[in-house]
Amino acid sequence: MNKVRFGIVGIGNMGSTHACNMYNGEISGAELVAVCDIDKNKEEWAKENLKGVSFFEDYKDMLKTDLIDAVIIATPHYLHPTIACYAFEQGLNVLTEKPAGVRAKYVEKMNEAAKKSGKVFGIMYNQRVNPVFQKAREIIQSGEIGDVIRFVWIITNWYRRQTYYESSNWRATWKGEGGGVLINQCPHNIDIIQWMLGMPKRVWGHCLYGQFHNIEVEDDVSALFEFENGATGVFITSTGENPGGNHLEISGTKGKMILENGRINMIKFNIPETEYVYYSNEEYDEKVKHKFEKYEPGECETGLAHKKILQNFTNSILTGEELIAPGYDGIKGVNIINGIHLSDWKNERVELPVDGDVFEKMLDERISQSKEKKNSIKDTSINLGQASNRWEVKW
Numbered sequence: 001m002n003k004v005r006f007g008i009v010g011i012g013n014m015g016s017t018h019a020c021n022m023y024n025g026e027i028s029g030a031e032l033v034a035v036c037d038i039d040k041n042k043e044e045w046a047k048e049n050l051k052g053v054s055f056f057e058d059y060k061d062m063l064k065t066d067l068i069d070a071v072i073i074a075t076p077h078y079l080h081p082t083i084a085c086y087a088f089e090q091g092l093n094v095l096t097e098k099p100a101g102v103r104a105k106y107v108e109k110m111n112e113a114a115k116k117s118g119k120v121f122g123i124m125y126n127q128r129v130n131p132v133f134q135k136a137r138e139i140i141q142s143g144e145i146g147d148v149i150r151f152v153w154i155i156t157n158w159y160r161r162q163t164y165y166e167s168s169n170w171r172a173t174w175k176g177e178g179g180g181v182l183i184n185q186c187p188h189n190i191d192i193i194q195w196m197l198g199m200p201k202r203v204w205g206h207c208l209y210g211q212f213h214n215i216e217v218e219d220d221v222s223a224l225f226e227f228e229n230g231a232t233g234v235f236i237t238s239t240g241e242n243p244g245g246n247h248l249e250i251s252g253t254k255g256k257m258i259l260e261n262g263r264i265n266m267i268k269f270n271i272p273e274t275e276y277v278y279y280s281n282e283e284y285d286e287k288v289k290h291k292f293e294k295y296e297p298g299e300c301e302t303g304l305a306h307k308k309i310l311q312n313f314t315n316s317i318l319t320g321e322e323l324i325a326p327g328y329d330g331i332k333g334v335n336i337i338n339g340i341h342l343s344d345w346k347n348e349r350v351e352l353p354v355d356g357d358v359f360e361k362m363l364d365e366r367i368s369q370s371k372e373k374k375n376s377i378k379d380t381s382i383n384l385g386q387a388s389n390r391w392e393v394k395w
């Protein structure tokens with residue numbers, strides 16, 4: 001095989017951008033041959049902008065044909081595992097958008113289907129190619145800051161106005177989306193944390209629902225992570241704080257990193273804190289030295305980051321290149337998100353992985369009371385086929 005023939009399910013904001021990247025020849029070895037959407041307007045857009053590309057209304061019809069080798073899933077989140085499982089059954093390679101799904105229980109089934117098929121399975125965790133996060137991960141893995149004892153991430157600059165929430169019927173409803181800022185904006189941040197530090201054992205969550213917007217899901221969250229080795233983490237996010245901020249601190253026994261404004265400021269200790277704590281007071285002044293370092297690894301604008309993941313996924317099919325973001329990793333973030341929700345609903349600390357049946361029952365209670373949204377208004381901040389600056393990491 002020297003070319004991968006792609007189909008895309010869902011050509012809304014994100015799917016249409018992936019479609020244009022491929023259609024315009026920006027991903028080498030990839031050919032866009034089919035797209036699918038249930039929305040008539042998207043069909044018109046595709047006919048106008050993706051000439052020669054087949055259009056399908058039903059994803060099963062597209063996945064059943066022998067037109068394609070790989071599918072990108074860019075529908076609302078609930079559908080990701082359903083469509084992926086069907087695609088694996090047809091022997092297709094799958095790249096799913098984030099989050100991997102809404103319920104860890106179904107994402108588990110998607111992973112099993114992927115394994116059974118033996119096909120390439122990726123997830124669009126485009127922040128993993130961000131040089132700042134890559135450098136920070138490298139520093140942690142090199143042991144330079146010792147054992148991590150704490151992280152604090154205040155990521156409150158996901159600001160959204162009511163217009164955004166009104167732009168699609170599925171958004172910000174339990175029934176259509178299965179959550180708010182945690183499941184829509186934060187899957188990238190939560191993935192980055194577990195990619196750098198590993199999975200927490202327990203989470204404790206405090207969510208505010210419709211605190212800043214007229215929505216039924218959470219738009220403000222404070223969560224505590226607990227790791228196996230006793231390390232802790234505080235994660236604070238919001239779509240209602242303006243101006244919000246983006247500040248990540250990771251402290252270890254031998255140093256500390258502060259990620260802010262696209263830079264990493266480091267303070268390193270010549271004596272690990274675990275030894276220093278037992279020195280007498282007199283020894284302190286002579287022995288302890290702090291070293292300050294600064295890294296500016298550069299930026300990777302969001303549009304480019306998506307293309308890098310598309311290229312890597314295509315290469316993986318063609319040449320076996322290692323995936324930057326394997327689809328199997330998606331379950332980790334979904335477990336953390338389910339855990340934070342469950343913790344808030346039950347008002348107790350939650351062990352991970354979550355109990356899928358308990359989560360499902362409590363989510364279904366919310367879905368049963370979910371209100372259908374009507375009269376959606378057009379979101380003018382987005383143009384089909386173009387990466388939006390609202391997807392960028394804002395420092």
Ligand SMILES: NC(=O)c1ccc[n+]([C@@H]2O[C@H](COP(=O)([O-])OP(=O)(O)OC[C@H]3O[C@@H](n4cnc5c(N)ncnc54)[C@H](O)[C@@H]3O)[C@@H](O)[C@H]2O)c1
Binds near residue numbers: 013042074184
């Ligand atoms: N990686 C990123 O940076 C990033 C950025 C934005 C969105 N996303 C993800 O992409 C997904 C889509 O988000 P969006 O903003 O593009 O939403 P959107 O509403 O603009 O697009 C979703 C599209 O899916 C279509 N659709 C719904 N059900 C379908 C079905 N059964 N078959 C075929 N098409 C169907 C809708 O008609 C719509 O056109 C979400 O999961 C979101 O989290 C990822």
